[in-house]
Amino acid sequence: MKNPLRSFASLYSTTLMMVLGSGLLTTYLGLKLTHLDAPQVWVGGMMSAYYVGLVFGSKVGHKLIANVGHIRAFVACAGVVTASALGHALIDSLPVWLFLRIIVGMGMMCQYMVLESWLNEQSEPSQRGTVFASYMIVSYLGLMAGQGAISLFPELGLEPLLLIAICFALCIVPIAITRRIHPDPLTPAPLNMKYYWSLAPQALTTLGLGGMIVGCFYGLAPAYATAQGIEPQAVALYMSCTIFAGLMAQWPMGKISDKIPRSRLIRINCALLGVLVLVIALVPFDAQLSLILTGLFGILAFTLYPLATALANSRVEQHERVGLSATILVTFGVGASIGPLIASFLMQKIGNDMLYGFMSICAFTLVIRLLFINKRQKAEQGTSQDYVMSSGDLASSPLAASFDPRIDVESVQDQMVNPDEDTVVLDDVDLYEEELYEQEYDEQDVDNQQADLEPVINAETVK
Numbered sequence: 001m002k003n004p005l006r007s008f009a010s011l012y013s014t015t016l017m018m019v020l021g022s023g024l025l026t027t028y029l030g031l032k033l034t035h036l037d038a039p040q041v042w043v044g045g046m047m048s049a050y051y052v053g054l055v056f057g058s059k060v061g062h063k064l065i066a067n068v069g070h071i072r073a074f075v076a077c078a079g080v081v082t083a084s085a086l087g088h089a090l091i092d093s094l095p096v097w098l099f100l101r102i103i104v105g106m107g108m109m110c111q112y113m114v115l116e117s118w119l120n121e122q123s124e125p126s127q128r129g130t131v132f133a134s135y136m137i138v139s140y141l142g143l144m145a146g147q148g149a150i151s152l153f154p155e156l157g158l159e160p161l162l163l164i165a166i167c168f169a170l171c172i173v174p175i176a177i178t179r180r181i182h183p184d185p186l187t188p189a190p191l192n193m194k195y196y197w198s199l200a201p202q203a204l205t206t207l208g209l210g211g212m213i214v215g216c217f218y219g220l221a222p223a224y225a226t227a228q229g230i231e232p233q234a235v236a237l238y239m240s241c242t243i244f245a246g247l248m249a250q251w252p253m254g255k256i257s258d259k260i261p262r263s264r265l266i267r268i269n270c271a272l273l274g275v276l277v278l279v280i281a282l283v284p285f286d287a288q289l290s291l292i293l294t295g296l297f298g299i300l301a302f303t304l305y306p307l308a309t310a311l312a313n314s315r316v317e318q319h320e321r322v323g324l325s326a327t328i329l330v331t332f333g334v335g336a337s338i339g340p341l342i343a344s345f346l347m348q349k350i351g352n353d354m355l356y357g358f359m360s361i362c363a364f365t366l367v368i369r370l371l372f373i374n375k376r377q378k379a380e381q382g383t384s385q386d387y388v389m390s391s392g393d394l395a396s397s398p399l400a401a402s403f404d405p406r407i408d409v410e411s412v413q414d415q416m417v418n419p420d421e422d423t424v425v426l427d428d429v430d431l432y433e434e435e436l437y438e439q440e441y442d443e444q445d446v447d448n449q450q451a452d453l454e455p456v457i458n459a460e461t462v463k
Helices: 009-035 040-068 068-091 094-122 127-154 160-171 172-176 193-200 201-227 232-257 262-282 287-301 304-313 318-349 352-376 398-403 409-417 419-462
Strands: none
Touching: 009 094, 009 160, 009 172, 009 201, 009 232, 009 287, 009 304, 040 068, 040 094, 040 201, 068 094, 068 160, 068 172, 068 287, 094 232, 127 160, 127 232, 160 172, 160 193, 193 201, 193 318, 201 232, 201 287, 201 304, 201 318, 201 352, 201 398, 232 262, 232 287, 262 287, 262 304, 262 398, 262 419, 304 419, 352 419
């Protein structure tokens, strides 16, 4: 069995350089706009524009990859993103920067689609978890490196934009010279968001409001820290501490989610997150204490997405997961594009502390909404786990028998409503299976007798 790190070294190298450039650009723009005394609404608008580009880029990128292939699509989008990043150095107009952020978001989404579809297709089923875990670790490392790189340029001149362009130019090289087999073209997948919302309302609600929280942090946290009097070097440490804490929390939170129902764990997570961000908003800012609090924020906020995604995937069949992935992307992107706009408006009108004040509103709203959905639909009633490995059929469920017209449907319904009466219904099902087995045995016996008679019949025919 091949080592995934060696097998996909070129794709991981590409991811590292690409995410490094993206993280550096996001932090640079937040600090630059604050340095230029731009209104907070513009700072939030820049991050919102990026996520709007991600949403639209999913459709554009799908068509582009289907028409020209994965590598050509990646190279083309990397060139567009590089040019857009350098465009910030040529033009100081904020509306133009807003447009460039949309273009960067669209290009980045296409690049993400190339990498993730490539990894998903060519990774062995037994190694897929390791492959994507390594992919996420490389992405987080790239984000942290991007935050740290901004500390090298405290003047916020043209140098960060040149480094960003270098990163996006270099990310082309590993994927362009890779010797891995080119993946198959993407096939169209229908998107029925209403259907997936009916299947996983708790998970998608978490993704929408969680996207608002994460989008606010990435877009406005650098401006918030700068407004508190932190130097650019310390801002990089502030952001890196949060991202590193989120990275380290992924594996432990995954283990906990295997023991506690994910829907319950999400509600606990959101309640703790709401209390935490409310404390950050109300307590006077302290440089050392802020690092501890923002680390706790990273643990709680950055684990919402994987928990909600896992919960959503446990609610659908295998063939529905492509459409679910698109729904997850759109839901998260819409939330992440709306959140920074609202938070930046509140920061401008009330104060910078409203960044975390707005996050607390989102977190507590999410808790209330999840409790309401859970009570209304009773999604977890009578289950001990959220994620149950399925064999791909309904053989282990009493609902399976209701699809057969020869079974007593009333007894199945009684068992579905009154799980305490398992023995009566199981006796009925066992009796049905025994009769079915005897019927198949009799049919097989008749077939064997006919097979024994065929040589005699053939001999009589020859005579």
